[in-house]
Every structure is written in structure tokens, then in C-alpha cells.
Amino acid sequence: MGRVADDDIRRILESAIQAPSADNHHRIRFAVDDDRIRVFAAEDLVLRPEGYQRLLALLSLGAVVENLRIAASRFGVAVDTRLLPEPERPDLLLNCRLQDGGAVVDALWQRIPERHTCRTLRFHGPSMSEAQRAELATAVDRYSPCRLIWLDRPDQRPRVLRLMRLAETERFRNPLLHAELFSAVRFDVGWHGNCAEGLPPGSLAVEPPLRPFFALLRHWPVAKAANRLGMHRLLGVRSCDLPCRLAPHLGVLTVEKPDPRSLLDAGSAFQRLWLTATAHGRVLQPLPASALYAAAGAQGEGIPDILQQTLVDGWRELVGTDTPVMVFRMGFAAPSPIVTGRQPLAHYLRSS
Ligand SMILES: Cc1cc2nc3c(=O)[nH]c(=O)nc-3n(C[C@H](O)[C@H](O)[C@H](O)COP(=O)(O)O)c2cc1C
DSSP: OOOOOHHHHHHHHHHHTTSOOGGGOOOEEEEEETTEEEEEEOTTOOOOSSSHHHHHHHHHHHHHHHHHHHHHHTTTEEEEEEEOOBTTBTTEEEEEEEEETOOOOOGGGGGTTTOOBOOOSOOBOOOOOHHHHHHHHHHHHTSTTEEEEEOOSTTTHHHHHHHHHHHHHHHHHSHHHHHHHHHTBOGGGOSSOOOSSSBOGGGGOOOGGGHHHHHHTTSHHHHHHHHHTTHHHHHHIIIIIHHHHHOSEEEEEEESSOOHHHHHHHHHHHHHHHHHHHHTTOEEEEOTHHHHTTSTTGGGGTOOHHHHHHHHHHHHHHHTTSEEEEEEEEEBOOOOSSOOOOOOGGGGBOOO
16 A cells, blocks of 8 residues: 555545535635645634534535545545544644545545536426435435435425524524625626635526515615515525425435534535435535524524524424434426536645
């Protein structure tokens, strides 16, 4: 077994950053030396002890790790990952040891550049075959703390849609969440442009006649005035309720306990599930707000007590004692003509 070639490491890291992330913003940096890749938090990412921001950070990190592992397997390289945050070095998140010759090629590597978030209003069928359902279950089962639950039965759909609507509506009603949501949208690149960080407006599937109005809503005084007429409810229906009603599949990923390792694994499991769905020709949109705002400590990040408790109670009825971490819709749709870009790899590298 030799040292992994520099060029292979570069290609592995380029695949790693193709992973999805909350708001298309990888708040991490890689430091490479010999057979080791260390992952550091960028200055603006702190792994908080609780709350929903921590969930977003760990799920995104888990997706990066899964891409890294799959991409490394293409070169026969195995990756052993340790989640580190240590009190004396809180910015050092992960230590990944590369082992040349230690892996079987994972065919999902070919799907990494094809996977993208699809926000088209209507996803259509046909529904999954039993073989495809089993493949998706296997993708998640690889990570033992995670469970995949489909919410497609007629008695489940209205219950989960109520929770999703409550959470997505809050994103437009609450000034803190409104600021968080709209600050991620890169109106500066226009409706036909792309960007390396943040969300290009063209990827949001807003209907052309509604675009000027949607752009105006980024100003809180405008949104606040429109909300008096019920705009937040309308947006909750358009952005989540309707697309989920129309989707053939709605799923939730849960963990037994929301500890850091389980959340990291959930991010990896979700990415594996998404790549497998991509191999089936399906598209997917993550819609995790109803799970995130139920997180313990979310109130400290602006989520009203009553909403957090309603979500906790509602999810308990649907998934029992597990903690929901990611909700998504899945089906067939034409891929979005505008997809997110990434910064050049050099942006994500640091020397030590
Ligand atoms: C943890 C996490 C949360 C996300 N939440 C949402 C969401 O609420 N709504 C949405 O449309 N996309 C969501 N996404 C998708 C990201 O916006 C998307 O992955 C990112 O913009 C990169 O684009 P890509 O998936 O097309 O590569 C989420 C992704 C992750 C990993």
C-alpha cells in the first residue's frame, strides 16, 4: 500500500464539496497532509451544544463525508473518519485517515455530479418499485442510528403536512427566520445567473410572474405588511404544502438520539439515499424545517416555544421516540435548468 496520489486527493475533495449543504454554504476547510485530511470549521461555524443550527451543520458535514468516502473508493482508497470536536481545539471537526488499497469501488461515485436539489412544484410518478424501496432502505441501514420512514399512507400525509406547513409558514412570519432565509438568496446574480455560494434565485422554481413580488418580500417591512394579509400562510402552502401533496413520496430520516455522531451519520445516510434516488432517475427536495424547529434548544434560536412543542408532539405521534432530522419529497421531474455552483477547491483548503 502506497501513499495516495496528490491528484487523487484533489479529485476526492472536489467530489466532497459537491455535497448538498444548508443554503449552499460549506462552512468548513480541509487541511491535507500525507494520508490525512483534517476538516476544520470555518470561522463562522461553531458546533453549538443544542438547537437547530447544529443539526444543519452536522447533517451538511455528514453529506460531505459520504461524498468523500464514495469518491475515495473510486481510487481504491478507504477512509476512516473520527468526529473530534475537543474542548481545546473546537474548530477541528474531523480527522479522516486515507488508506490506499483498502476500498471496493462504490458505483455511486458516478452520481455525485448529477445530484441536485429540485424545487419544481410537481414531482410525478411512477412510485418506487419494491426493489428500489429496498435499495433506499439499504442505503440508510448502513448507518445504524438512522431510520428511514415513508409517510405516504393516506392517514399519515395530512398529519405530516400540518407540521411542515406550521414550520415553513414560520420561516416567512418570524423576522429572524425571514432574515436567515432571504440572506441566502443571491438576488445579485439575477433570475438566470448562477453562483458559487448561496442560492441562485433561478434554482427556487418561483413562477416568472411572481418573481418581482418574491424579490420584494426580502425586505422585512414589505413582508411584514404582506403577512397582515396572510402572505406567510400562502407562501407556506406554495413552498411546502402543495409540492408535498403533489409528490409521490414523502420521507423522514430519524435518529435514535441526536448526539453529534448520530447526526453526522444521518447526514451521510441522507446523502447515500439521495445518490441512490438519483441513480433511479428520481429527484428530491429536502424540506427539514418541521424536524429542525422541533430540536431541543431551538427556542434559543428564535423558534417560539409553542411551535417547538407542537412539532415535538406531532412528530412523536408519527415516529415514536426517535428524533426526526430530515424530511424530504421525492419523485420524477425535469432537472432544474439552474443549479448551484461551488467555489474552486482552493477556497476550501487551509495549510494546517
Ligand atoms: C441540511 C440541509 C438542509 C436543507 N434545507 C433545505 C430546505 O429547507 N429547502 C430546500 O429547498 N433545500 C434545502 N436544502 C438543499 C440545499 O439548499 C442545497 O443542497 C444547496 O443549495 C446546494 O444545492 P444542490 O443540492 O443543488 O447541490 C438543504 C440541504 C441540506 C444538506
